[in-house]
Amino acid sequence: MAPDRGSRADSQTAGYHSISAKDDTQEVSQEPDLSGDDENVAVEEAEARDEAREFLAERADEGQNFTIRGVLVGLAIGVIICFSNMYFGLQTGWVSGMAMPAALIGFAFFKTVARHINYPFTPVENVLVQTVAGALGTMPLGCGFVGVLPALSYLLKPEENGPLVLSTGKLMIWAVGICFFGVFIAVPLRREVLIREKLKFPSGTATALMIDVLHGNEKGAAKQENPMETFRRRSQDMRRSRSIDVQRSHTVDGPATVSERGNEVDRRSDWKAQIKLLIIAFGVSAVYTLTSYFIPPLHDIPILGLPLAHNWLWTLNPSPAYIGQGIIMGPATTLHMLLGAVVGWGILSPLAKNKGWAPGPVAKWETGSKGWIVWVSLAIMLADSIVSLGWLILRPAIQHGPHYIREARERLESGNYRSLLGLSPPASKGAYTPLSATMSASQDPDQKSSSISEPDAPPEHLVSNRVVYLGLFASIALCIGATHIVFASLIPLYATLLAILMALLLSLMGVRALGETDLNPVSGISKLTQLAFALLIPSSNPNAIIINLLAGAISESGALQAGDMMQDLKTGHLLGAAPKAQFYGQLIGSFVGAIVSAAVYKLYTSVYAIPGGMFQVPTAYVWIFTARLVTGKGLPAMAWQWALGGGCIFAVSTALRIVGQGKTWQAYLPGGIAVAVGMYNVPSFTLARTCGGLVSWWWSRRGGEEGTIIVLASGLILGEGVVSIVNLGLASLEVPHL
Numbered sequence: 001m002a003p004d005r006g007s008r009a010d011s012q013t014a015g016y017h018s019i020s021a022k023d024d025t026q027e028v029s030q031e032p033d034l035s036g037d038d039e040n041v042a043v044e045e046a047e048a049r050d051e052a053r054e055f056l057a058e059r060a061d062e063g064q065n066f067t068i069r070g071v072l073v074g075l076a077i078g079v080i081i082c083f084s085n086m087y088f089g090l091q092t093g094w095v096s097g098m099a100m101p102a103a104l105i106g107f108a109f110f111k112t113v114a115r116h117i118n119y120p121f122t123p124v125e126n127v128l129v130q131t132v133a134g135a136l137g138t139m140p141l142g143c144g145f146v147g148v149l150p151a152l153s154y155l156l157k158p159e160e161n162g163p164l165v166l167s168t169g170k171l172m173i174w175a176v177g178i179c180f181f182g183v184f185i186a187v188p189l190r191r192e193v194l195i196r197e198k199l200k201f202p203s204g205t206a207t208a209l210m211i212d213v214l215h216g217n218e219k220g221a222a223k224q225e226n227p228m229e230t231f232r233r234r235s236q237d238m239r240r241s242r243s244i245d246v247q248r249s250h251t252v253d254g255p256a257t258v259s260e261r262g263n264e265v266d267r268r269s270d271w272k273a274q275i276k277l278l279i280i281a282f283g284v285s286a287v288y289t290l291t292s293y294f295i296p297p298l299h300d301i302p303i304l305g306l307p308l309a310h311n312w313l314w315t316l317n318p319s320p321a322y323i324g325q326g327i328i329m330g331p332a333t334t335l336h337m338l339l340g341a342v343v344g345w346g347i348l349s350p351l352a353k354n355k356g357w358a359p360g361p362v363a364k365w366e367t368g369s370k371g372w373i374v375w376v377s378l379a380i381m382l383a384d385s386i387v388s389l390g391w392l393i394l395r396p397a398i399q400h401g402p403h404y405i406r407e408a409r410e411r412l413e414s415g416n417y418r419s420l421l422g423l424s425p426p427a428s429k430g431a432y433t434p435l436s437a438t439m440s441a442s443q444d445p446d447q448k449s450s451s452i453s454e455p456d457a458p459p460e461h462l463v464s465n466r467v468v469y470l471g472l473f474a475s476i477a478l479c480i481g482a483t484h485i486v487f488a489s490l491i492p493l494y495a496t497l498l499a500i501l502m503a504l505l506l507s508l509m510g511v512r513a514l515g516e517t518d519l520n521p522v523s524g525i526s527k528l529t530q531l532a533f534a535l536l537i538p539s540s541n542p543n544a545i546i547i548n549l550l551a552g553a554i555s556e557s558g559a560l561q562a563g564d565m566m567q568d569l570k571t572g573h574l575l576g577a578a579p580k581a582q583f584y585g586q587l588i589g590s591f592v593g594a595i596v597s598a599a600v601y602k603l604y605t606s607v608y609a610i611p612g613g614m615f616q617v618p619t620a621y622v623w624i625f626t627a628r629l630v631t632g633k634g635l636p637a638m639a640w641q642w643a644l645g646g647g648c649i650f651a652v653s654t655a656l657r658i659v660g661q662g663k664t665w666q667a668y669l670p671g672g673i674a675v676a677v678g679m680y681n682v683p684s685f686t687l688a689r690t691c692g693g694l695v696s697w698w699w700s701r702r703g704g705e706e707g708t709i710i711v712l713a714s715g716l717i718l719g720e721g722v723v724s725i726v727n728l729g730l731a732s733l734e735v736p737h738l
Contacts, residue, residue: 053455059576060461064125066581069117073109074132074585075592077102081137082593084721086600089146090610092685093619093677094325095138097564099207099571100707101278101714102133107214108275123215127577128585130207131568135561135589139597141522142182142560142590143175148553149601150620151627152546154610160545161490168602170486175594177482178554181475181500182561183586185507187463189562190569190579195456199515204570210707211575214271274711281715282722285320289723292319293730294738296613300684312349313362313370317684324716326692327699327709334686334693336670340678341686344373348642348679357637365611365621370682372636374625377679379643382531382626383651384672385524391658392509454573461578476500483550490543491550498536499551502529503558510559511566520563523673526556527626534630548627561590607732618680650675 064070081102085095106129110121140146149171156162166174193199292298302309303316326334349369352358360367365374456462483496506525514520530552537544565586572582604615611617629635629643650672660666678686692713699709 057458059124060457060578062122062124064119064122064128065461065578066128066584067125070106070125070128071132071585071588073106074102074129074589075136077105077129078133078136078589078593079596080718080722081133082140082596083600083725084718085137086140086145086597086604087721087724088321088325088717089140089619090150090604090615090617092322092681093146093622095141095146096325096328096717097134097138097203097567098714098718099130099134099203099567100210100710101718102130102137103127103207103211104214104271104274104278104711104714106130106133107211107271111271123211123575124572124577124581126211126215127568127572127575128581130211130571131582131585132589134564134568135586136593136596138560138564139175139179139590139593140601142557142564143179143594143597144553144557145171145175145597145601146617147556147619147623148549149174150605150610150617151549151624153605154617155620155624156545161543162546164487164490164546166486168598171598171602172595173482174486175598176591177479177486178557179561179590179594180587181472181479182503182507182558183565183583183590184468184472184475185504185558186511186562186565186569187468187579187583188465189508189511189566191456193511193515193566194570194573195454197515198454199512200518201515201567201570202518204567205574206706206710207567208571208574211571213707214274274708277708278711278715278718281320281324281712282719285324285716285719286723288318288320289720290726293727293735296737303687311362312345313682313684314345315682315684316687319688319720320716321720322685322688323692323695324713326689326694327696327713327716329689329693329696331693331697332667333671333674334690336674337678337681337686338690339670340377340675341681341683343675344377344679345683348373348376352638355638357639371621371625372639374621374680375629375635375639375643376646377676378527378622378626378629379647380650380672380679381523381622381676382527383647384654384676385521385527386531387651387654387658388513388521389506389509389524389528392512457573457576457579461580463580463583479554483554487546487550491547495533495537495547495551496554499529499533499554500558502532502551503555506555507559507562511562514563514566515570520559521673522556522559522563525559526552526623529555530626531630534627539631539633544631545624545627545633548631549623552623552626604728607728616682622680 059065081096081098084098088094103126106126107121110117110125114121143149149166152162152164153166154163156164194201288298299317299319300309300315301318302314304314308314329337349358349362349372352369352372353362358367358369358372362368363370365371479500480493480496483491484493506528510520510522510525530548533548533551534544537547541547565583568582568586569579571577572579604610608615611620650670653669654672657666657669657671660669696709700706
């Protein structure tokens with residue numbers, strides 16, 4: 001039971017202090033430069049901060065932050081998402097955490113059984129449910145079951161010491177070994193990126209909005225603004241009042257608050273309507289999926305004519321799930337993917353076939369143009385990744401380097417050499433500004449207000465440094481042990497250690513990119529690791545390809561887990577959930593997800609032909625082709641020339657997109673990753689996703705609520721993902737098609 005709010009200030013521990021309005025007023029009044037209006041603003045913000053601290057403390061003290069029932073429901077939802085992600089991952093490489101539908105399903109379940117439970121289902125317990133579900137559901141990607149492991153098991157050649165077919169036990173050991181250390185990477189970053197810099201993490205914020213709306217509409221009443229929202233709104237109002245020249249979009253200090261985003265959603269919307277929409281979308285997708293088992297041609301409709309369908313694979317898979325994926329991706333991404341399909345399958349594929357560079361049947365990965373254009377798409381992905389991640393590394397040096405050089409020069413001239421280690425970060429008027437501990441009231445008001453860190457949960461509800469350091473050490477040791485148990489002498493110890501180190505460093509960039517853009521560049525991070533290992537491990541090493549693949553898998557796993565954890569922590573912070581409870585929920589979900597995803601992977605690969613008509617595992621081909629590309633092995637005729645050209649074009653395009661952020665013309669420059677995905681997936685998937693992107697565009701143009709269209713898309717995806725389990729059973733029983 002949460003303590004009385006009025007007594008909270010009297011019960012503060014030494015490490016957790018509340019700011020009283022009285023004390024803050026006295027402190028402000030000591031500054032002669034502040035006007036009366038400034039004093040009032042400071043007092044109001046101090047009061048709002050005090051209320052926000054009490055709100056966070058009360059929410060974190062709730063017993064529902066960590067419950068057995070919340071964990072079990074999260075695991076059940078996560079298993080459904082895991083099956084869905086394994087199904088779509090093996091088909092096209094697409095995986096989603098499904099945080100919003102997980103929160104919605106969890107809410108619907110507990111509302112249904114509300115009369116039979118002893119204590120209410122609260123927002124913080126919903127945060128636990130979606131945290132556990134997301135951690136479990138993303139393990140097919142995090143543990144390499146949709147990419148690296150199929151590449152090792154089915155695509156590795158004998159001269160590359162393959163194929164490596166692992167037993168279910170070894171798959172589980174590998175998965176458990178690599179599923180934890182990314183979680184421990186994220187925790188130390190939380191205070192910097194969420195509390196001090198207040199990065200956006202749009203998906204985490206959107207999930208918080210949905211939970212806030214669901215739990216704020218009991219009995220049809222409009223939800224009152226909570227103290228955390230009040231603090232964030234007042235801080236932003238103060239900044240707006242002090243600088244009329246600042247654009248509205250830049251006055252928000254970090255992400256849009258739950259209350260601000262709530263302006264886009266009717267607070268009085270009925271959660272039952274959302275559940276009804278989810279069920280209808282689920283049913284439509286389920287019926288299509290079951291029907292398509294008995295009528296397989298539904299997967300490939302020749303909408304452009306039979307010649308293009310038979311000769312160049314231009315068909316449409318009208319899967320509601322792929323339309324749903326396109327809705328989530330949005331029109332820009334799906335149109336860029338369509339551009340990749342047109343260039344790859346409409347231009348390069350016929351060119352390679354007619355020139356004799358890919359003489360085999362078009363649909364063959366090894367000798368056909370289907371495999372040839374993958375090399376071009378890989379070069380585009382590598383170029384995009386190197387430029388994007390390189391900018392994340394160089395940007396702080398470019399932006400803040402002159403400040404540090406100037407400050408260091410001043411201290412050297414004054415003879416204050418010892419203070420060089422304590423150089424302070426520059427004050428910034430941007431949206432993401434670290435807090436300076438020594439900032440005075442006489443500084444520029446805009447700079448001061450933009451540097452104010454948010455209140456945080458009490459120390460007893462944070463993950464201690466001891467747990468983080470011991471856990472990180474233990475998880476790294478577990479990763480090393482599991483890798484060498486499963487792959488024995490195929491990868492040396494130093495290579496595993498180096499892969500983990502790269503994963504730690506690249507995960508930092510991945511988390512920052514996710515916070516700013518809502519895109520976790522895990523594919524780029526893995527490709528960058530593969531490129532680095534191609535330079536470190538000589539191609540003469542008989543296990544060079546295997547080492548390259550495993551190193552990339554480790555780095556991808558770390559980046560994915562760190563990003564997933566940080567999105568969930570963002571959701572929890574906005575709603576006042578205890579970070580410690582989320583942390584342990586994530587660990588439980590990751591562990592169960594590693595076991596379940598290994599079993600589900602073995603189930604799918606034992607029933608279906610891999611690669612085959614249903615599961616073409618394009619991501620596995622991307623992995624193995626990347627390893628061969630960077631090690632200089634197995635390139636077909638003219639592949640490296642066209643790959644080099646494509647890489648150069650998109651290196652320039654990506655650089656221009658970075659320079660043009662916030663400008664109108666930037667949206668018209670295609671993104672390298674999206675174009676590459678359109679190239680290596682057959683057109684049937686891309687056309688369906690483009691339809692979904694256009695639906696999303698139409699919906700936004702008519703002013704529709706974003707949450708509604710996301711719920712629709714989630715139902716379409718989950719419907720096919722869940723009913724695919726039924727199709728799996730039918731296939732294992734050899735039920736004939738019509």
